[in-house]
Amino acid sequence: xxRPLYAILVTLVLLLSWQSIVWLTGVPRYILPSPQRVLETLxxxxxxxxxxxxxxxxxxxxxxxxxxxxxxxxxxTIAYSRLARIWxxxxxxxxxxxxxxxxxPLLTLWFGYGLTSKVMMALLIIFFPVTSALFxxxxxxxxxxxxxxxxMGASRWSLMFRIRFPAALPNLASGIRLAAVxxxxxxxIGEWVGSSQGxxxxxxxxxxxxxxDLMFASMLVLAALSVGLYFLIDASLRRMLRY
Amino acid sequence: xxxxxxxxxxxxQSLFSxxxxxxxxxKWTCLLGSSGVxxxxxxxxxxxxxxxxxxxxxxxGAPEHVAYMAQQDLLMPWLNVQENVxxxxxxxxEPGHLERAQALLEQVGLGGFEQRxxxxxxxxxxxxxxxxxxxxxxxxxxxxxxxFGALDARTRSxxxxxxxxxxxxxxxxxxxHDPAEAARMGESIYLMTAQGVxxxxxxxxxxxxxxxxxxxxxxxxxxLHRLRGDTLKGGVN
Numbered sequence: 001x002x003r004p005l006y007a008i009l010v011t012l013v014l015l016l017s018w019q020s021i022v023w024l025t026g027v028p029r030y031i032l033p034s035p036q037r038v039l040e041t042l043x044x045x046x047x048x049x050x051x052x053x054x055x056x057x058x059x060x061x062x063x064x065x066x067x068x069x070x071x072x073x074x075x076x077t078i079a080y081s082r083l084a085r086i087w088x089x090x091x092x093x094x095x096x097x098x099x100x101x102x103x104x105p106l107l108t109l110w111f112g113y114g115l116t117s118k119v120m121m122a123l124l125i126i127f128f129p130v131t132s133a134l135f136x137x138x139x140x141x142x143x144x145x146x147x148x149x150x151x152m153g154a155s156r157w158s159l160m161f162r163i164r165f166p167a168a169l170p171n172l173a174s175g176i177r178l179a180a181v182x183x184x185x186x187x188x189i190g191e192w193v194g195s196s197q198g199x200x201x202x203x204x205x206x207x208x209x210x211x212x213d214l215m216f217a218s219m220l221v222l223a224a225l226s227v228g229l230y231f232l233i234d235a236s237l238r239r240m241l242r243y
Numbered sequence: 244x245x246x247x248x249x250x251x252x253x254x255x256q257s258l259f260s261x262x263x264x265x266x267x268x269x270k271w272t273c274l275l276g277s278s279g280v281x282x283x284x285x286x287x288x289x290x291x292x293x294x295x296x297x298x299x300x301x302x303x304g305a306p307e308h309v310a311y312m313a314q315q316d317l318l319m320p321w322l323n324v325q326e327n328v329x330x331x332x333x334x335x336x337e338p339g340h341l342e343r344a345q346a347l348l349e350q351v352g353l354g355g356f357e358q359r360x361x362x363x364x365x366x367x368x369x370x371x372x373x374x375x376x377x378x379x380x381x382x383x384x385x386x387x388x389x390x391f392g393a394l395d396a397r398t399r400s401x402x403x404x405x406x407x408x409x410x411x412x413x414x415x416x417x418x419x420h421d422p423a424e425a426a427r428m429g430e431s432i433y434l435m436t437a438q439g440v441x442x443x444x445x446x447x448x449x450x451x452x453x454x455x456x457x458x459x460x461x462x463x464x465x466x467l468h469r470l471r472g473d474t475l476k477g478g479v480n
Contacts, residue, residue: 144317147292151311152380154334162334166321242360 033213042217049202053221056199059115059187060229063122067183068176070123071130079138080160096128101189108194118190118198125186126179133178137171138164173237180233184226199225244268245384245414249300251284258284258296262440264433266384271407271415271450273429275422275466280435282418286386289416310382314389316373318361324348325357328375340379347375350409367398371405378409385410387417391424400454403428407450422466426459427452434469443469 015035021027022034029037042049074092078085104121111117141164149163191200199222206214244267250260258281266272276282287294288302290311318327326333328344348354351371361369370390377385390406391399407428419425425432428450432443443466446452452459 144313144315145319147287147290148311148313148317148330149334150292151290151309152331152334153308158334158336163319166319169321242362 030210030212033216037213038216038220041213042220045214045217049199049218049221052197052199052202052218053225055115055197056184056187056191056222057225059118059190059198060122060183060225062115062119063186064126064176064179064183066119067123067126067179068130071127071175071179072134072172074127075131075134075138076160076165079135079164080156092128092131095124100125100186104189104193107190113194113196118187118195121190122183122186125182125189129178129182130172130175133175134168134172137168140171141167169241173241176237177230177234180230181226184222184229188222245289245302245304247285247289247300247302247305249298249302251281251288251294251296251298251300253296259435259440262300264440265431266414266416267431268414269412270430271410271417271428273425273432273445274416274418274435275420275425275429275432275470276418276435277420277470280437282420282435283388285435286388286416286418289384290386306382306384308380308382310377310380310385312373312377312385312387312390314392316366316369318364318369318372318376320360320362322361323357324353324359324361324364324372327361327372328379330376331380344375344379347378348372350378351375351405366394367402370394370398370402374402374406374409383414385413385415387415389419389421390417392419392421399424403451411449422470423454423463426463426466427454432466434466436470436472 018035022029022032033041074088078088078092100121103124104117107117107120107124111120138160145163145167146159149159154163187198188200188203191198192204195201199218203215203218203222206212206218244265246266247262247264249262251258251262262285264272264274264285274282274285281296284294284296288298289305290309291307319330322330325341325344325348328347329340332338332340345354345357348357351374353368353371353375356364356368356372361372364372370393373390387406391402394402403424417424417428419428426446429445430448430450432445434441434443446456446459446462
């Protein structure tokens with residue numbers, strides 16, 4: 001059986017068991033709405049959900065772009081310079097020891113309730129995986145490549161940008177794939193802590209008003225958004241990196 | 244003429260000592276030895292690469308820049324055939340050289356392959372691209388570190404012929420663990436064992452020797468005996 005068909009089957013089975021749990025237990029719909037009800041809400045509230053989803057999508061995409069850029073610059077810098085390595089690596093580790101959740105209120109305080117604080121959250125959460133994946137790749141260039149380049153008279157600079165960096169691109173690609181999964185988490189955390197827009201905000205709002213079906217519908221859209229983003233990025237990375 | 248004299252040690256353990264090796268200008272010198280006796284270390288010394296070993300001695304006459312070809316073809320997978328041939332100029336930031344790259348690819352029999360991704364090439368074709376890249380460097384001294392070791396017998400013999408043809412007139416040091424290859428390609432042969440390095444009379448004339456010459460086969464057998472240490476123990480079975 002091919003993969004898409006398999007995925008559809010798994011989804012159907014999950015939906016069916018969800019529906020039967022609701023039927024069998026008679027659980028009130030503000031605790032667990034049936035999938036049918038969630039889909040109905042998804043349709044009836046489509047304008048509201050789309051509006052908030054677009055905000056979240058924008059935060060995620062901006063966070064991804066900025067986070068990847070910053071990660072690339074940092075990884076190349078610390079791979080290139082020993083001095084930068086000595087100074088920046090401990091800072092990197094410390095930044096990871098602080099849970100992003102704990103930073104969220106601070107970021108909201110500094111950057112406000114708007115877009116910036118969420119983009120910063122997404123950026124912070126993906127910065128480390130991107131940096132460390134690329135840095136690992138840069139430090140593991142096959143020695144034989146470096147030897148060959150040296151006999152050809154390559155400078156340190158051209159060794160970095162013409163050998164080490166392209167050789168590490170597959171590592172960067174795995175970092176970016178991870179980032180695509182993490183970035184929505186960052187954005188939603190940011191929205192939870194303080195915002196008036198976005199899917200995270202909508203979920204909190206719906207939850208507070210016991211509109212559990214709306215919450216499920218938002219969650220569904222968020223999941224679809226993340227998965228869609230991941231596959232889009234994965235497919236384009238594959239296209240770009242044929243080797 | 245390039246001459247290397249001296250000793251080499253790793254962590255105060257002697258790797259080789261009393262070495263005296265001469266590379267005649269414009270000729271092929273073969274360094275034959277089993278794995279781990281320090282052949283590659285010697286080659287890396289000449290190439291100016293880090294060896295992880297301590298060398299005390301003198302190298303005279305070695306040029307600053309050499310061309311280097313290894314057992315792995317070391318083609319960069321993100322570059323196409325032509326870009327791989329142009330790797331040296333790319334790394335030094337010299338633009339151009341396109342026509343020369345084209346000519347070299349034709350010389351190694353890969354005309355028309357310029358834009359191919361290297362992942363589509365066979366092992367022999369890849370080593371041809373590596374040869375073209377080595378020629379692109381246009382150095383007087385060419386260092387070959389078992390460049391044909393990973394190829395099948397047929398491709399290997401063809402590559403030996405092509406390489407000899409392409410490198411004609413250059414000073415070549417070929418490091419190999421294959422007695423047949425040393426016998427066929429060496430205008431002078433050095434045998435490197437744990438006991439030291441000794442010079443062994445080679446075939447007359449420029450390489451490659453015809454591989455079915457009786458004298459060549461005899462030399463090859465003799466080299467294998469020496470490599471095994473048979474003659475040192477005095478018994479040849």
